[in-house]
Amino acid sequence: MPSFPASQMIVGGIFLLCIATTVVGALIAALTARIIRSVCGLAICCIGLAGLYYFLHSPFLALMEILIYVGAVCVTIVFAVMLAEPDEPVRDENRGSTLLWGGFALVISAAIFWGLWRLGAQQDWTAPVTRVSDGSVAAIGKSLLTTYSMAFELISLALLVAIIGALAVARTGRTKP
Amino acid sequence: MTPLPLPDRPDIYYIVAAFLLAIGIFGLLRRRTLIGMLISGELIFSAASLNLMAFNRFRAPDPAVGQIFVLFIMGLAAAEIAIALSIIIAVYRNYRSIKTRELSELNG
Numbered sequence: 001m002p003s004f005p006a007s008q009m010i011v012g013g014i015f016l017l018c019i020a021t022t023v024v025g026a027l028i029a030a031l032t033a034r035i036i037r038s039v040c041g042l043a044i045c046c047i048g049l050a051g052l053y054y055f056l057h058s059p060f061l062a063l064m065e066i067l068i069y070v071g072a073v074c075v076t077i078v079f080a081v082m083l084a085e086p087d088e089p090v091r092d093e094n095r096g097s098t099l100l101w102g103g104f105a106l107v108i109s110a111a112i113f114w115g116l117w118r119l120g121a122q123q124d125w126t127a128p129v130t131r132v133s134d135g136s137v138a139a140i141g142k143s144l145l146t147t148y149s150m151a152f153e154l155i156s157l158a159l160l161v162a163i164i165g166a167l168a169v170a171r172t173g174r175t176k177p
Numbered sequence: 178m179t180p181l182p183l184p185d186r187p188d189i190y191y192i193v194a195a196f197l198l199a200i201g202i203f204g205l206l207r208r209r210t211l212i213g214m215l216i217s218g219e220l221i222f223s224a225a226s227l228n229l230m231a232f233n234r235f236r237a238p239d240p241a242v243g244q245i246f247v248l249f250i251m252g253l254a255a256a257e258i259a260i261a262l263s264i265i266i267a268v269y270r271n272y273r274s275i276k277t278r279e280l281s282e283l284n285g
Contacts, residue, residue, distance in 0.1 A: 008182055015184045019193055026197055029216055030204035038216050045197075049223055052193070055184040056234040058244050068251045073219065073258050080212060080262040084269040105206035113199035120191030135233075135240025140248075143241045155252050162256035166263035 015055055021048030035081055043074045060137045190231035197224035211265045211275045215258070222254045 025048055028041025046069035050062040133139045144152050183189065197220055204217030226247045233243020269275050 012183045019189070022193060023196060026200045026220055029220060030200045030207075035210065035212050035216075038213060042216050042219055045220065045223065049227060052190065052227060053230060056190070056230045057240070058230065058234075061230065061244055061247055064248065064251060068255055069219075069223075072255060076258055076262055077212060077216065080265055083266055084212070084275050102207055105203050108206065109199040109203035112202060113195050116195030116198070117192055120188050120195060123188075129236060129238055132239050133241055135244065139241040140244050143239075143245055148245055151249065155249055159252060159256050162259050166259040169260070170263035170266050172267060 014051070018048050018051030018055065021045070022052060023048075036078070039074055039077050039081065042077070043070050046070050046074070057135065060140065187231055187235040190227060190234075194224045194228040194231065197221070197227065209277055211261075211268070211277065214277075215261055215265075219254065219258075222250060226250050 022045050025041050025043070025045025029038050029045055030041075032038050032041065046065055049069075050065040053059075053062040053065055201217045201220035201224060204220065205214055208214045208217060229243050229246055229250075233240055233246075237243055265275055268280065272280060274280070
């Protein structure tokens with residue numbers, strides 16, 4: 001029993017706020033016409049997701065989500081927006097096919113959402129499981145350096161190759177001064 | 178039996194993850210520039226991560242596994258963003274445009 005009677009309600013309110021932030025951020029990211037607003041929507045969505053990770057008993061991943069997505073990915077996309085000026089084309093060319101394509105996308109995504117909603121809501125997910133560890137940061141660190149050390153090294157190699165490849169690809173085609 | 182408090186109900190997380198996947202696919206089909214499609218791809222990555230984290234919290238015997246998996250997803254997403262943005266900038270240098278309608282040189 002919590003010591004403060006309204007604490008359950010406050011926690012529920014913060015949880016709903018996190019969900020609303022995620023959903024509204026995703027809607028902004030997918031629906032706005034200007035790309036720069038879409039990037040801001042992605043950042044908002046990731047902040048809400050970090051809150052959801054916190055509610056899923058993983059403050060470490062909440063921190064990483066903000067650090068990597070908001071701090072690195074969104075800033076990098078903003079740099080690319082500055083360099084490439086990607087404004088959406090104005091809707092003059094054949095409106096009919098644009099509308100048709102938008103309706104097609106809406107039908108596809110609504111079908112996926114409806115199917116997964118049914119699948120997620122029908123099952124009884126509340127069966128208890130036996131835990132073999134507590135999922136703390138110490139447990140993550142131990143697993144990373146013992147069971148998953150191979151994957152850890154491989155992903156560091158993949159990041160290195162990605163950085164070198166990005167530098168090499170972005171360099172070609174540049175005119176020499 | 179009293180209903181569970183909201184943050185302890187797994188189906189809410191699954192529904193939010195399904196919404197993120199659906200809106201990501203919608204954006205991927207609808208966007209007409211490369212950067213917009215990339216942002217929608219990030220939404221799909223986020224949906225996968227949230228789904229894995231929810232299953233990790235409620236169903237997994239070892240709660241460290243899902244967190245490590247999501248960490249790897251974040252690392253690969255960062256690598257993918259770096260590569261994709263450098264390709265986009267190279268494409269913009271060559272064609273002066275990143276609209277998908279105009280990048281049709283391989284169109285037969």
